[in-house]
Amino acid sequence: MIATAGGAQGPVEAGRWPSRGPRLWEHPDVRLFAGRHRLPRSVVERIQRDRLIDAMIAVAARLGYQDASVEKVITEAGVSRRTFYDLYSDREECFLAAYGDVASSLLVLTYDAHRQGSSPRERIERTLAAFFGFWADEPDAARACMVEVLAAGPAARAKRARALEALATLIEADLGRLRGSDAPAPLAALAFVGAVHELTYMRIDRGETADLPALARQIVACELTPLSAGVSE
Amino acid sequence: MPVTAGKQFTSERDIGPLDATERERLRYAVAAVVAEHGYEGATVSRVAERAGLPPAALDALSADMAGCLLAAYDDAVDHILSLIAGASSAGGTPQERFRLGLGAFLRFCVYEPELAHMCLVDVNAAGSPSLARRSDAIKRIARLIESEAPARGPRPAEPDEAARADMPERQPTLVAVMLVGAVHHLAGTRVAAGQAGQLTQLAPEIERALAPLVETIAAPSSGGR
Numbered sequence: 001m002i003a004t005a006g007g008a009q010g011p012v013e014a015g016r017w018p019s020r021g022p023r024l025w026e027h028p029d030v031r032l033f034a035g036r037h038r039l040p041r042s043v044v045e046r047i048q049r050d051r052l053i054d055a056m057i058a059v060a061a062r063l064g065y066q067d068a069s070v071e072k073v074i075t076e077a078g079v080s081r082r083t084f085y086d087l088y089s090d091r092e093e094c095f096l097a098a099y100g101d102v103a104s105s106l107l108v109l110t111y112d113a114h115r116q117g118s119s120p121r122e123r124i125e126r127t128l129a130a131f132f133g134f135w136a137d138e139p140d141a142a143r144a145c146m147v148e149v150l151a152a153g154p155a156a157r158a159k160r161a162r163a164l165e166a167l168a169t170l171i172e173a174d175l176g177r178l179r180g181s182d183a184p185a186p187l188a189a190l191a192f193v194g195a196v197h198e199l200t201y202m203r204i205d206r207g208e209t210a211d212l213p214a215l216a217r218q219i220v221a222c223e224l225t226p227l228s229a230g231v232s233e
Numbered sequence: 234m235p236v237t238a239g240k241q242f243t244s245e246r247d248i249g250p251l252d253a254t255e256r257e258r259l260r261y262a263v264a265a266v267v268a269e270h271g272y273e274g275a276t277v278s279r280v281a282e283r284a285g286l287p288p289a290a291l292d293a294l295s296a297d298m299a300g301c302l303l304a305a306y307d308d309a310v311d312h313i314l315s316l317i318a319g320a321s322s323a324g325g326t327p328q329e330r331f332r333l334g335l336g337a338f339l340r341f342c343v344y345e346p347e348l349a350h351m352c353l354v355d356v357n358a359a360g361s362p363s364l365a366r367r368s369d370a371i372k373r374i375a376r377l378i379e380s381e382a383p384a385r386g387p388r389p390a391e392p393d394e395a396a397r398a399d400m401p402e403r404q405p406t407l408v409a410v411m412l413v414g415a416v417h418h419l420a421g422t423r424v425a426a427g428q429a430g431q432l433t434q435l436a437p438e439i440e441r442a443l444a445p446l447v448e449t450i451a452a453p454s455s456g457g458r
Contacts, residue, residue, distance in 0.1 A: 066360035150357040151364060154271075157357065161422065187435070188442035190422065191415035195446065198371060198414020199407060205368055215407075222408050222449045 049087055051077040053098040056091070061140035065095065065148040095144075095152050096159060102145045103163040106134050111170060120174035125220055127171060128196070132212040135200065139209040146197075146204050168193045178224065192223065251290065256308050258284040259291070263305035264347040264355075272358035277301055299359040303366055306356045309348050310370045314377060316341055321381050327451035330381040332440055335416065339432040339439070342420050346429045353421040375405035375413045378450070408450045415443055 039047075055077035060068040070091050074084050088094040113130035117123030135142040149156050172189035179185055196219060203212055251259060262284035266275045275298050281288040291301060320337035324330030342349040352370075356363045405413075419439055423429055432439075440447075 064361045147364060150367070151360045153358070157354070157425075161425070164418070185442070187419070187438050191419055191439070191442040194418020195411035195415040197418060198410055201414075202368065202371070202410060205364075218407055219411070222411065223445050 045087070048077075048079050048083050049097075051079055052084060052087065052094055053101055056094050056098045057102070057140050057144045060095065060098075060148045060152075061143040065144075065152045068095070068148075070094075092153055092155065096155055099145055099149055099152075099156060099159055102138075102141045103159065106131070107163065107166055109134055110167060114170055120177040121220075121224055123174050124171050124178075124224060125216065127167075128216040128219060129213065131167075131196070132200070132216050135204065136210055136212045139204075142200075142204045142209050142212075146201055164193050164197060165190075195219075195223070251286075255284070255286060255290070256304075258286065259301070260305045260308045260312075260348065262286075263301055264309075264351040267302070267351055267355045268347045272298070272302070272355055275302075299362065302351070302356060302359050303362060306352060306363070306366055306370075309352050310366075310373070312348075313338060313341060313352070314373060317374065318377060324381075327381065328447055331378065331412075331443075331447050331451075334378070334381065335440065335443075336433075336436055338416065339420065339436050342424055342429045342432050346424065349420070349424045349429055353417065354425050371410065371413050371417065372405050375409035378412055379406055379409045406450070408446055412443060412446050412450065415446065 052073060055073045056068060059072050059076050063072065068091060070081065070084055073091065073094065074081055077084075084094070088097065110127050110130045113126040114123045117126045135146065145160075149160050168186065168189040171192065172184040172186045175188045175192060176183050176185040179188065199215060199219070200212060203209065203215070259280070262280045263275075266279045266283050270279065277291055277298055278288050280298070280301050281291050316337045317334040321330040321334035324333045342353075356367060416439070419435075419442075420429075420432060423432055423435075
C-alpha cells in the first residue's frame with residue numbers, strides 16, 4: 001500500500017514538511033522514472049512537484065537563492081527541464097511554492113501547539129517550542145526559508161511578511177493578557193515575532209540550527225518573565 | 234533629501250575613492266533610483282546620472298549595481314549608527330538612552346523614507362553579500378545598544394572598518410539582538426508598506442512594547458543575558 005501525499009492540486013498537508021515520512025518515489029513499489037508504471041497522472045505530477053520542491057530547498061540552502069538555477073534544481077531533483085516548466089514558469093515560482101509549503105506546515109504546527117496551552121504564558125511557550133523545533137528538524141528548510149528568502153524577490157518577501165504576521169496574530173491576545181489587558185497587543189506581538197525572527201536568523205546563519213530549541217527558555221526569561229510577574233491568568 | 238548639484242565632474246575625472254560628499258550623493262542617488270525603478274531596473278548609469286557623477290567615478294567603488302547598493306548601504310548604516318549614538322548619549326539612564334536612540338532611528342525612517350526603504354527592504358535584493366551585510370549591521374547596532382545599557386560610563390568607540398577586520402567577532406547578547414530585531418521588524422513592516430510616516434506617532438507604543446526587553450538589558454545583574 002502506498003500512502004499518497006495528496007492530490008496534485010490539493011492543499012498542503014499539515015506537518016508534511018517536518019514529519020513527512022518517506023516520499024512516494026522512495027517506496028520500493030514505485031518505479032516512476034525507470035520503466036513503465038501505472039500511476040495516475042495526478043500522482044505523478046505530485047511526485048514531481050515534491051521532488052522539485054525538495055530540490056529547490058536543498059539547492060537554495062547549499063548555494064544560496066541567487067545560485068539556485070533551474071539547471072541545478074532539476075539536476076538535484078532528477079527530473080527533466082520540460083517537467084520543471086510544465087509545473088513552474090521560472091525558478092522564482094518554484095521557490096515561492098517551496099516557501100509556501102514550508103510556511104504552511106510551520107503555521108499548522110505552531111497553531112496546534114498554541115491550542116494546547118492552558119494559559120497565555122504556556123501558549124506562547126508552546127508556540128516557541130514548536131517554532132524552534134520545526135527549524136531544528138529541517139536545517140535546509142531553515143536556511144532557505146529564514147535566510148535566503150530575503151534575497152528571493154519582492155513576492156517571496158511579501159509571503160514571508162504574511163507568515164510572520166500570522167504568527168503575531170496567534171499570540172497577540174496572550175501578550176495582551178500578560179500585559180494586564182483584555183485587549184490584544186498587536187504591536188507588541190509584531191515586535192515579539194521580529195525579535196524571535198532575528199535571533200533565529202542569526203543562529204541559522206551561523207550554522208547553529210540544531211541549537212535553536214534551547215533558545216525558547218532564554219526568550220521566555222527575557223521577554224515573558226518580567227511581564228508575568230503579578231499578572232493573574 | 235534631494236541630491237545637491239555640488240561640483241561637476243568630467244568624464245576624464247581621475248578614478249579614485251569617492252570623498253564624503255560624493256558618497257553621500259551616491260547614497261541618496263542609489264536609494265532614489267531603486268525607489269523609482271526597483272532593484273531590477275536600477276543601473277549604475279542611472280545612479281551616476283542621479284548623483285551627478287560620471288559612471289567612471291563609480292568604477293573605483295563598484296562595477297555593478299549590487300556593489301553600488303552595498304556601498305550605499307554601508308554608508309547609510311554608518312549614518313544610522315551615528316544618529317543613534319548621538320541621540321542616546323544625552324540620556325541619563327539606560328532606559329532613557331534607549332528611548333532617545335529609538336526616537337532617532339524612527340525619525341530617520343520618517344524623514345528619509347527612501348534611504349530607510351533601501352536599508353530595510355531593498356538591500357536584500359543583492360543576494361548573499363547583502364544578507365551578510367545585513368547581519369553585520371544588526372550586530373553593530375546590537376553592540377551599540379549593549380554599550381549604552383550599563384550604568385553611565387565611557388562608551389568604547391565603534392572600531393573602524395579596518396580595525397573590525399582584524400578583530401575576532403564578538404557576538405552581541407541575546408537581548409540586544411532581540412531589541413534590534415523587534416525594531417527592525419516594526420519599522421521594516423511600515424516602511425515596506427509606504428507607512429513610514431506613522432512611526433514617530435507610534436514611538437510611545439513601540440517603547441511600551443519593548444519595555445520588558447529594555448528592562449532586561451538595563452538590569453545591572455543581567456549582563457545582557
